[in-house]
Structure formats: structure tokens, C-alpha cells
Amino acid sequence: MHSWEWYVSKVMRLSLRWLRLCPHQGKSMQLKRLQDLWNYGKVILNSLYFNVLTNWDTVLDSMFEPIYWLVDSLTRWFGVVFVSLVIALTSSIVVIVYLCVLPLIIDTYPTHWVIWHLCYGHWNLVMVVFHYYKAITTSAGHPPQEKSDIPTVTICKKCIVPKPARTHHCSVCDKCVLKMDHHCPWLNNCVGHFNHRYFFSFCLYMTVGCIYCSISARDMFMDAYSAIEVKAENHSKTRKTSTYQTPPPPFTYQERLFHKSLLYLWVLTSSVALALGGLTIWHAVLITRGETSVERHINRKEKRRLQEKGKAFRNPYHYGRINNWKILFGVEKTSHWLTRVLLPSSHPPCGDGLTWDCPPHRKTMAI
Numbered sequence: 001m002h003s004w005e006w007y008v009s010k011v012m013r014l015s016l017r018w019l020r021l022c023p024h025q026g027k028s029m030q031l032k033r034l035q036d037l038w039n040y041g042k043v044i045l046n047s048l049y050f051n052v053l054t055n056w057d058t059v060l061d062s063m064f065e066p067i068y069w070l071v072d073s074l075t076r077w078f079g080v081v082f083v084s085l086v087i088a089l090t091s092s093i094v095v096i097v098y099l100c101v102l103p104l105i106i107d108t109y110p111t112h113w114v115i116w117h118l119c120y121g122h123w124n125l126v127m128v129v130f131h132y133y134k135a136i137t138t139s140a141g142h143p144p145q146e147k148s149d150i151p152t153v154t155i156c157k158k159c160i161v162p163k164p165a166r167t168h169h170c171s172v173c174d175k176c177v178l179k180m181d182h183h184c185p186w187l188n189n190c191v192g193h194f195n196h197r198y199f200f201s202f203c204l205y206m207t208v209g210c211i212y213c214s215i216s217a218r219d220m221f222m223d224a225y226s227a228i229e230v231k232a233e234n235h236s237k238t239r240k241t242s243t244y245q246t247p248p249p250p251f252t253y254q255e256r257l258f259h260k261s262l263l264y265l266w267v268l269t270s271s272v273a274l275a276l277g278g279l280t281i282w283h284a285v286l287i288t289r290g291e292t293s294v295e296r297h298i299n300r301k302e303k304r305r306l307q308e309k310g311k312a313f314r315n316p317y318h319y320g321r322i323n324n325w326k327i328l329f330g331v332e333k334t335s336h337w338l339t340r341v342l343l344p345s346s347h348p349p350c351g352d353g354l355t356w357d358c359p360p361h362r363k364t365m366a367i
């Protein structure tokens with residue numbers, strides 16, 4: 001005879017074995033677990049690319065992403081090379097001016113011309129160096145990443161953050177830039193709200209400096225050019241004519257270096273004056289119109305679209321020709337034309353670059 005405890009334990013063992021061997025429940029559990037894993041994987045995969053704003057443009061952009069990445073990386077890399085090139089070429093011109101041009105001016109020109117060249121040349125050099133340094137080291141300005149009450153016009157598809165008016169995404173910097181004008185490889189920096197003035201002033205003073213060098217060194221260039229030409233002519237003549245003729249005295253190494261340096265200075269400054277001068281004039285036209293380089297394309301399309309509808313386009317950021325210049329240079333009173341435009345100045349631009357409804361100095365700047 002077995003005790004009742006024995007029967008209870010037997011029943012419990014049997015029920016446990018039944019539960020372990022039960023095929024349906026185990027399978028369904030496994031299937032459920034697999035399904036959960038699949039769903040979880042899908043969520044992870046979707047989270048990598050899902051965007052509520054996704055359309056065909058975004059899909060095409062994503063497909064071309066490796067090419068964009070390559071171009072942007074090359075632009076970033078070339079930016080360093082271009083900045084080094086600007087510094088090296090400008091330094092070479094400054095060295096030639098100090099070693100060849102200035103001693104000649106001091107020796108041969110009347111005193112008032114010497115004073116003019118010394119004063120103007122150094123002022124122009126300081127303006128070029130100051131504005132280039134500020135243009136490459138000042139951030140163009142970026143919209144806030146955290147939630148704010150700033151009025152925005154759209155959402156950046158790359159950064160997935162709201163974009164204030166005049167803000168555009170720079171693919172090289174991989175950031176949204178306030179009042180973006182363009183990404184400049186010669187600065188290795190974006191030109192935007194906080195460094196637009198430095199960029200334009202650099203272009204202006206560099207062009208003016210190159211024109212000044214080109215005009216000042218023109219006579220010296222002509223002399224150096226004819227000296228090299230005469231030398232080459234004499235050399236060929238002496239080879240053709242009698243050997244009894246005395247050849248002209250050859251130029252020393254220093255003289256040859258002097259002539260070639262003057263040729264280099266004149267050719268380089270004249271070429272830069274032409275190329276950079278064209279760019280400066282174009283940017284001056286844009287500033288007068290109250291447009292950035294990016295807005296130029298957008299406004300042209302918008303103008304065409306409205307024209308087709310019989311409507312007129314009005315640029316909301318055009319505050320008047322002179323006012324646009326005052327806003328760019330941060331001129332609030334007449335003396336600022338001297339202290340903020342003609343002398344190096346680190347003052348911040350008008351406004352914060354986030355709101356553009358009313359320019360900060362519009363009332364005071366009304367003509």
C-alpha cells in the first residue's frame with residue numbers, strides 16, 4: 001500500500017512531464033519569440049533611414065550619397081591646400097615688395113611719393129591680413145539644435161532640425177548655416193551671417209591691393225621685361241655674328257632674380273586683380289540687391305514662377321540699396337564708415353541671423 005503523499009508526488013511528476021513534452025505550446029512560444037525578433041529588427045532597420053519627409057528626391061539623394069561624400073571630402077581636403085596656397089602666394093608678393101620694390105621706390109621716388117607708398121601699402125596689407133584671418137576663423141553661424149521659439153520656415157532633411165529664414169544646409173560642413181552665401185574653398189569655411197562682411201572685405205581689399213601692386217610695379221615690370229628681352233636678343237646675335245665681337249656683360253645672379261621676381265609679381269597681381277575683381281563686383285551686385293548667392297538662384301526661380309501667374313516678385317530681405325550695405329558692414333552712424341569699414345574692426349553683424357522680419361537698425365538707417 002502506498003501513502004497519499006506518494007500518489008500526490010506521482011501526479012505532479014506526470015503533469016510536469018506532460019508539460020515538458022507538450023509540442024504545441026513550445027512551438028508557439030518559439031514562433032512568438034521569432035516574430036518579436038523580426039519586428040524588433042524591422043524597427044531598428046527603419047530607424048536608420050525612416051523620415052516622415054521621405055520622397056523620391058531623398059531616395060535619389062541617398063543613392064548618390066557616396067559620390068557627394070567623395071566630392072565633399074575632396075573639397076574639405078582642397079580647402080586646406082587652397083588656404084595654404086593663398087598664404088604662400090600673398091607672402092611671396094609681400095617679400096618681393098619688401099626686397100625689390102620698396103628699396104627701389106625709396107631710392108628713386110620723391111619723398112611725398114615714398115610716404116604715400118609706405119602708408120597706403122601697409123594699410124592695405126593690414127586690411128587684407130586682418131579680414132582673411134577673421135574670414136577663415138569666424139564661424140558663419142548655425143541655428144540652435146535644441147527646441148526653441150525661433151520662427152522657422154522649413155525643416156532641414158539632413159540635420160532633421162527646423163531651419164530659420166535664409167538658412168541653408170552646407171554639405172561640405174554638414175551643418176545648417178545662417179544666411180548661407182556659399183562654401184568657400186579659398187577660406188576652407190562657409191560664408192554666412194557672421195563672416196559675410198569679413199569675406200567681402202577680404203575680396204575687396206585683396207583686389208584693391210593687387211591693382212595697387214600691378215600699377216605701382218608696372219614701370220619696373222617693363223624695365224625688367226625689356227632687360228630680359230635685350231639679354232636674349234644679344235645672346236642670339238653674338239652667336240650668329242663674328243666671334244671677335246665683345247659680348248655684353250652678363251647679368252649677375254641677383255639681377256636675374258630681381259628681374260624674374262618683378263615679372264612674377266606683376267603677372268600674379270594683375271591676374272588676381274582681374275579674377276578676384278570680377279568675383280568682388282558680382283558679390284557687390286548681390287549685396288546691393290539684398291541677396292546671397294544661394295538666394296540668387298531661389299529668387300530667380302520664384303520670380304519666373306510668379307511672372308507666369310502675372311504677379312510681381314519682391315525680395316523680402318531687400319531693405320534699400322544703401323541700407324543693405326549698412327547692414328552688411330554694421331554701419332549705424334557716419335563715423336562707422338571710417339572705424340568699421342576702412343579700419344580693422346571685429347564688431348558683430350546686425351541681428352542674430354535667426355530672424356529677419358525687421359532689420360535691427362532699419363529706423364535709424366531710413367533715408
Ligand SMILES: [Zn+2]
Pocket residue numbers: 156157158159160168169170174175176
Ligand atoms: Zn542642415
Ligand SMILES: [Zn+2]
Pocket residue numbers: 170171172173174182183184189190191
Ligand atoms: Zn560649408
